[in-house]
Amino acid sequence: MAFHPVLFLYHLYERIVIWLFSPKPPTPGAVLRGPKIAIIGAGITGVSSAAHCVGHGCDVVLFEGRTEEYLGGIWARVNKTSGLQIHSVMYRFHPAVHYDSEYPKRDAILAQVRGIWEQYGEFDCCCFGRPCLCETLGG
Numbered sequence: 001m002a003f004h005p006v007l008f009l010y011h012l013y014e015r016i017v018i019w020l021f022s023p024k025p026p027t028p029g030a031v032l033r034g035p036k037i038a039i040i041g042a043g044i045t046g047v048s049s050a051a052h053c054v055g056h057g058c059d060v061v062l063f064e065g066r067t068e069e070y071l072g073g074i075w076a077r078v079n080k081t082s083g084l085q086i087h088s089v090m091y092r093f094h095p096a097v098h099y100d101s102e103y104p105k106r107d108a109i110l111a112q113v114r115g116i117w118e119q120y121g122e123f124d125c126c127c128f129g130r131p132c133l134c135e136t137l138g139g
């Protein structure tokens, strides 16, 4: 990393963003007394929205129509060579996201979605698909 100053600065920037802006995940089993919020879809938009809301004490129910292997939405439905076309600095769907490369591939993005889900998973999750994503991933 010492030989890649831009990469070093990027990782430093990421760490500062995480430290400054990541809402603290609730303690397991915490009763969230904030407004009740329904979120539809467990793509990056749904998962990051749920994480933000839970991180700020809202009582969230997430509805997803597909099964566990589709956590991450569209990214779970493309092949593993697919990746970002834009620099990942512009693809920070949650402050806690951390990328190892500037143009991450599908698996790296899905790993971040799953990480956010696990970190902030203190929400109810309902689904229409069977077998259910929500039952296997908890929340």
Ligand SMILES: Cc1cc2nc3c(=O)[nH]c(=O)nc-3n(C[C@H](O)[C@H](O)[C@H](O)COP(=O)(O)OP(=O)(O)OC[C@H]3O[C@@H](n4cnc5c(N)ncnc54)[C@H](O)[C@@H]3O)c2cc1C
Pocket (backbone or CB within 6 Å): 040, 041, 042, 043, 044, 045, 046, 063, 064, 065, 066, 070, 072, 073, 074, 075, 078, 082, 083, 084, 085, 086, 091
């Ligand atoms: C190969 C590839 C490269 C890309 N590169 C970039 C890039 O470089 N920059 C960029 O900004 N974007 C890029 N994108 C676009 C990408 O689609 C978005 O960035 C983002 O992933 C969309 O997330 P989303 O959660 O909004 O939607 P989706 O990922 O589509 O997730 C929606 C979720 O909602 C669920 N759902 C839908 N309707 C219902 C319903 N009625 N009830 C319950 N659940 C429902 C679906 O099952 C799904 O899980 C790329 C996409 C692909 C495929």
